[in-house]
Amino acid sequence: METDTIAAIATAAGNSGISIIRISGDDAISIADQVFVSKSGMMLSDAASHSMHYGIVRKEQEVIDEAMAVVMRAPKSYTKENTVEIDCHGGMFVTKKVLEAVIGAGARPAEPGEFTKRAFLNGRIDLSEAEAVMDVIRAQNEFALKSAVNQLKGSVSHMIRSVRGDILQEIAYIEAVLDDPEHMSFENYDEELTDKLEGFLDQTEKILRSFENGRMLTEGIKTVILGKPNAGKSSVLNVLLGEERAIVTDIAGTTRDALEETMTLEGLTLRIIDTAGIRKSEDKVEKIGIERAKAYAKDADLVLFVADASTALGDEDDEILKLLEDKKTIVLLNKSDLPPVTTADEIRKLCDYPILSVSAKEKTGVQELGKLLKNLFFKGEISFNDQVYITNIRQKTAIEEAKKSLELVLESINAHVPEDFYTIDLMKAYEEFGKVIGEAVGEDLINEIFGKFCMGK
Numbered sequence: 001m002e003t004d005t006i007a008a009i010a011t012a013a014g015n016s017g018i019s020i021i022r023i024s025g026d027d028a029i030s031i032a033d034q035v036f037v038s039k040s041g042m043m044l045s046d047a048a049s050h051s052m053h054y055g056i057v058r059k060e061q062e063v064i065d066e067a068m069a070v071v072m073r074a075p076k077s078y079t080k081e082n083t084v085e086i087d088c089h090g091g092m093f094v095t096k097k098v099l100e101a102v103i104g105a106g107a108r109p110a111e112p113g114e115f116t117k118r119a120f121l122n123g124r125i126d127l128s129e130a131e132a133v134m135d136v137i138r139a140q141n142e143f144a145l146k147s148a149v150n151q152l153k154g155s156v157s158h159m160i161r162s163v164r165g166d167i168l169q170e171i172a173y174i175e176a177v178l179d180d181p182e183h184m185s186f187e188n189y190d191e192e193l194t195d196k197l198e199g200f201l202d203q204t205e206k207i208l209r210s211f212e213n214g215r216m217l218t219e220g221i222k223t224v225i226l227g228k229p230n231a232g233k234s235s236v237l238n239v240l241l242g243e244e245r246a247i248v249t250d251i252a253g254t255t256r257d258a259l260e261e262t263m264t265l266e267g268l269t270l271r272i273i274d275t276a277g278i279r280k281s282e283d284k285v286e287k288i289g290i291e292r293a294k295a296y297a298k299d300a301d302l303v304l305f306v307a308d309a310s311t312a313l314g315d316e317d318d319e320i321l322k323l324l325e326d327k328k329t330i331v332l333l334n335k336s337d338l339p340p341v342t343t344a345d346e347i348r349k350l351c352d353y354p355i356l357s358v359s360a361k362e363k364t365g366v367q368e369l370g371k372l373l374k375n376l377f378f379k380g381e382i383s384f385n386d387q388v389y390i391t392n393i394r395q396k397t398a399i400e401e402a403k404k405s406l407e408l409v410l411e412s413i414n415a416h417v418p419e420d421f422y423t424i425d426l427m428k429a430y431e432e433f434g435k436v437i438g439e440a441v442g443e444d445l446i447n448e449i450f451g452k453f454c455m456g457k
Contacts, residue, residue, distance in 0.1 A: 004025055004108060005024065005026060005027040005028050005031055005108070006023070006024055006108055006109070006115070007021060007022065007023045007024075007103060007107035007108070007109065007110060008021070008022060008099070008109060008114075008115070008455055008456040009022075009095055009455070010022040010085070010115075010456035010457065011090070011095075011456070015090055015091055015092060017089075017090050018087050018089070019087070019088055019089070019090040019094075019098075020085050020086070020087055021085070021086045021088065021095070021099050021102060022083065022084075022085050022110075022115060022456060023083065023084045023085070023086070023102055023107055024077070024079045024081045024083045024110075024115055025081055025082065026081065027106060027107075028081065028082040028083055028084050028107075029082050030045060031084075031102060031106045031107050032069060032071075032102070032105075033045055034106070035057055035058060035059065035086075035098075035101045035105050036053075036055055036056070036057055036069045036084075036086060037056050038053045038054070038055040038069070039054050040053070040054075044069060044071050047071045048071070049071060049072055049073035049076060050070075050071070050072055050073075050076065051070070052070050052071075053068065053070075053071070054066075054068055055068075055069065057086060057088060057098050057101060058101070059100070059101040064088075064094065065089055065094050065097070065098060066088075067088040067089075067098070068086070068087040069087075070085045070086075071083075072084070072085075075124075078115060078116075078119055078124070079119050079122060079124070080123070080124045081118060081122065086098060086102070110455070110456065111450075111451070112450070112451055112452070112453050112454060112455050112457075113134075113449075113450035113452070113453025113454070114450065115456070115457060116130050116133050116134075116450060117130075120438060120446075121446075126157050126437035126438050126439075127436070127437055127438025127441065127449070128156045128436055128437050128438070129151065129154060129157060130438070130449070130450070131151075131391075131395075132149075132156075133152060133453075133457065134453055134457075135147070135151065135152075135391060136149060137454065137457065138218070139218070140220065140264070140269045141217075141264050141268060141269045142267040143217045143267050143268060144217050144218045144269065147214060147217045147218065147389045147391065148218070148391075151390075151391070155388045155389075156390060156436065157437050159203065159207060160433050160437050161437065163200055163203055163433060164430055164433045164434065166196065166200065167200065167426055167429055167433070170193060170196065170422075171423050171426050171430070173189075174419055174420065174422055174423050174426075175423065177189075177419070186419050190413050193409070193413065193422070194410065197410050197413075198410075200406055201403065201406055201407070204399060204403045205403070206388075207388055207390055207399060208396065208399055208403070210388060210389045210390055211389075211390050211396045212301075213378065213389060214390050214391040215391055216268075216377065217268075217391070218391045220262060220269035220270060220271040221269065221271065221301045221302050221373070222273075222299070222301045222302070223270045223271060223272045223300065223302045223303075224272075224273045224275060224293075224296045224297050224300040224303050224304070225237060225272065225273065225274050225275060226275060226278060226293060226297055226304070226305050226306070226324075227277060227278070227305060227307065227308075227320065228277050228314065228316035229277030229278075229316075230277065231306045231307060231308040232306055232308065232335060232360045233274055233275070233277065233306045234259075235334070235361070236334060236358065236360045236366070237259070237272060238360070239358075239363050239366055240265070240270075240272065240366060241263055259274040260272065260273045260274075261274075265369060265370040265373065266370025266371065268374070268377075270302075272304075273296050273300075275289070275292065275293030275296055275297075276289030276292070277316075278290055278294070278316050278323075294323060297323050297324070297327070298323075300327065301328065301377075302328050302329070302373070302376070303324055303328070303329045303330075304329075304330055305320060305324060305329055305332065305353070306332045306334050307331055307332070307333050307342060308334060308335055308342065309333045309334060309338065309340050309341065309343070310338040310340070310342075311342065312342060313342050313346065313347075313350075318350075321350055321351055324351070328376055329351075329354075330353060330356060330372055330373075330376065331347055331351070331353050331354065331355045332358050332365075332369075333355055333357045334358055334359065334360055335360070335361070336357040336358060336359045336365065337361055337362045344357065354372050354375075356368055356369060356372060394435075394449075395436050398435040398436050399432070399433070399436060401428075402428075405428040405429035405432060406425070406429050408425040409426055409429075412425065
């Protein structure tokens, strides 16, 4: 494993109060001694771990800045290596000058994600926890942050390690019986193993079911606004965003192409796409917009169907309802400030979607949308007490493969094949679960994962 010393700016680019230059590796402290001079005269190499020192940073005899240096000795650091963090003033120029001094003293520039990669390779965190670090950084709402912190604390790791340990026990038992048939036997073992496999599969199914919710917590709920022309789709979007983002006119078909915006509602992130009104049209450009609207709806997590309460339902509304079969949908009965022509009861005769009366003009009704979303996706409450969420496709794919292998063991039991065949698929499941936490992954995948991290992390 690499033991050279790396350095990078660990804070965001731009002027700020403080910048942090992180140094990690065997020679981190001795390199820091070459650029940092403590006001007390103490060398950092003589300093206690987890101590902070005031002094200056210099390159040769040139003073660059006043700074604080924090010393963290291995293994009690983020990377489990000797680490020094230099806290200097946050100007971009001075920060780069300090980093240049550190690199000139013998460190090399860190690659993106290399500090977290070292934490993983040195065994401080596993791969699922390492991926959660980036989820914490990218979190856009309260629930995404809680999900990422839960995974960082090991919620996924604990479940995976528990199942892997149980699977390994079964492999060991089968091998022991095969090695010592005079003292051990497989009597009633098929029934016992079947019960255990069903338990493993229940746990696996539970965590796989969490993927869609985990993805939506992290990435946001892909939400498409559909409706016939002049139903008020763009007005609803503007009310949700709290600004005049979409063009609104009395002319039907004003919206020709999709407009995508992101917002947070009741702690949930919505990636909202306003689309062209659904109707029959001979206008070539409008027809393209309508086809795109239908395609977006097909791929959406949620559809907001905006119906016009001031007009009768028409063929366009019927066409939209046909598009919404098997889609999570909320009907927004807009223009409730006008005399009603279409009522919620009429819409309930056609579908069983939740209905919310709103007025984009009066900006009323949308406040209840957040509660409806929680009921629709999370049964009214997003819990992090015992719920484990997986949030990326790599983890999901590995767990799906493990599930297939466990199901193959059940098939082998039902087919009455010899017990030594069970271990083939049990071991495959063990290895696939291992990919989630990084115990069975190649160097190329590791480099790919950490290459997506930001610099300095």
